[in-house]
Amino acid sequence: xxxxxxxxxxxxxxxxxTIGSVGLLTRKNPLVMFMCVELMLNAVNLTFVTFSxxxxxxxxxxIVFFVMVVAAAEVVVGLGIIVAIMRxxxxxxxxxxxxxxx
Amino acid sequence: MRVEMFTFLLTAAICLxxxxxxxxxxxxxxxxxxxxxxxxxxxxxxxxxxxYFLAAIQVIVYAGAIVILFLFVIMxxxxxxxxxxxxxxxxxxxxxAIAAGVAIxxxxxxxxxxxxxxxxxxxxxxxxxxxxxPNINALAxxxxxxxxxxxxxxxxxxxxxxxxxxxLSRKAGSAIDVAEFPEGTTADLxxxxxxxxxxxxxxxxxxxxxxETPEGxxxxxxxxxx
Numbered sequence: 001x002x003x004x005x006x007x008x009x010x011x012x013x014x015x016x017x018t019i020g021s022v023g024l025l026t027r028k029n030p031l032v033m034f035m036c037v038e039l040m041l042n043a044v045n046l047t048f049v050t051f052s053x054x055x056x057x058x059x060x061x062x063i064v065f066f067v068m069v070v071a072a073a074e075v076v077v078g079l080g081i082i083v084a085i086m087r088x089x090x091x092x093x094x095x096x097x098x099x100x101x102x
Numbered sequence: 103m104r105v106e107m108f109t110f111l112l113t114a115a116i117c118l119x120x121x122x123x124x125x126x127x128x129x130x131x132x133x134x135x136x137x138x139x140x141x142x143x144x145x146x147x148x149x150x151x152x153x154y155f156l157a158a159i160q161v162i163v164y165a166g167a168i169v170i171l172f173l174f175v176i177m178x179x180x181x182x183x184x185x186x187x188x189x190x191x192x193x194x195x196x197x198x199a200i201a202a203g204v205a206i207x208x209x210x211x212x213x214x215x216x217x218x219x220x221x222x223x224x225x226x227x228x229x230x231x232x233x234x235x236p237n238i239n240a241l242a243x244x245x246x247x248x249x250x251x252x253x254x255x256x257x258x259x260x261x262x263x264x265x266x267x268x269x270l271s272r273k274a275g276s277a278i279d280v281a282e283f284p285e286g287t288t289a290d291l292x293x294x295x296x297x298x299x300x301x302x303x304x305x306x307x308x309x310x311x312x313x314e315t316p317e318g319x320x321x322x323x324x325x326x327x328x
Contacts, residue, residue: 004107007214009147012114014210016121016140018203023125025199031130031176035137038168039121042144045156053151057226058240061153062249065241068156068163069256073263075168079175080270086179 009050017043028094030082034075041071109150117143134172141165152231155238 020039027033045064052060116139123136141164148157231240245253286294 002107003103004110008110008114009151010214011211012117012147014207014214016117016144017210018207019118019121019125021206022199022203023121025202026196027125029130031172032124032133035124035133035172038137038164039124039140042141042164045160046144046147049148049151049153049156051223052153053231055223055225056231058231058244059226059248061156061237061241062244064153064156065159065245066249066252066256068159069260072163072168073259075171076263076267077270079171080267083175083179083271 006050006054010047013043013046013050015043016040016046030085030094031079033094034078034082038071038075041067106150109146113143113146113150116140117147130176131173134169134176137172138165138169141169152237154236155241 017040020036020043023036023039024033027036045067048060048064048067052058052064120136120139120141120143124133124140127133127136141160145157145160145165148154148160231237
């Protein structure tokens with residue numbers, strides 16, 4: 001049986017990142033696009049933790065902590081923007097939002 | 103070793119199924135629930151690699167706060183219906199996206215698998231993970247020494263995000279409603295409210311004693327109540 005080493009985690013993270021990026025490019029609902037960004041961030045976090053263990057360095061986990069904080073802030077502001085847009089027009093998807101003025 | 107492998111494979115399957123669900127399912131609520139599955143899977147992988155604090159944060163912040171926020175917005179906006187897939191405004195967008203995805207995956211898999219199973223790079227000299235020290239202590243030590251400036255900036259970022267969210271999600275064009283915040287001290291306001299309630303109560307009692315309810319006057323009672 002194959003031994004479980006870092007490569008397994010990294011390959012899994014690459015797969016999750018790819019799925020997230022394809023979703024970001026294909027989906028049109030802005031909420032789902034945000035979820036795909038979360039997927040990509042999680043894949044990167046997994047990579048950071050894996051390298052943190054492989055190289056025996058806690059700093060990788062500190063960076064994951066900061067990534068999580070920034071992700072939380074990003075979601076809060078992004079959802080605020082989506083709510084503000086959706087109030088003006090019902091059922092907007094990402095393709096309809098092409099003007100940078102109110 | 104065998105248990106570790108089994109855990110990893112099971113968790114990886116959950117992660118991949120969850121992330122596929124985020125992309126493929128048409129209902130935003132189902133997308134959010136699939137996202138929770140992936141986040142839990144990643145938390146399990148964190149635990150497997152000894153990042154216990156991050157696993158807890160992953161469950162609390164991501165699954166507990168961020169996904170709930172998503173669900174709140176889905177419910178608030180009422181967009182929990184399937185998205186139309188017939189329209190593709192940029193020609194061949196979906197095909198191009200899938201091609202780009204395959205390219206990204208191919209590139210990263212080549213990079214990962216071509217070097218063999220060892221991670222190259224220098225092991226830490228400054229912040230080594232000491233087996234005797236609990237994970238959370240090690241992380242706290244590095245957060246509050248080497249990265250303390252970044253940590254403080256983080257709090258500024260969170261404050262800015264909260265203020266921004268409030269500004270963005272308030273109803274457009276409405277300034278602060280002055281009637282909602284009248285002048286005077288809290289005690290005065292409470293007294294005024296209490297007086298008003300007392301007056302209203304008196305009126306109600308008067309009305310109640312006046313009409314020992316012949317039918318026509320029941321209506322006036324209701325009007326007075328209004």
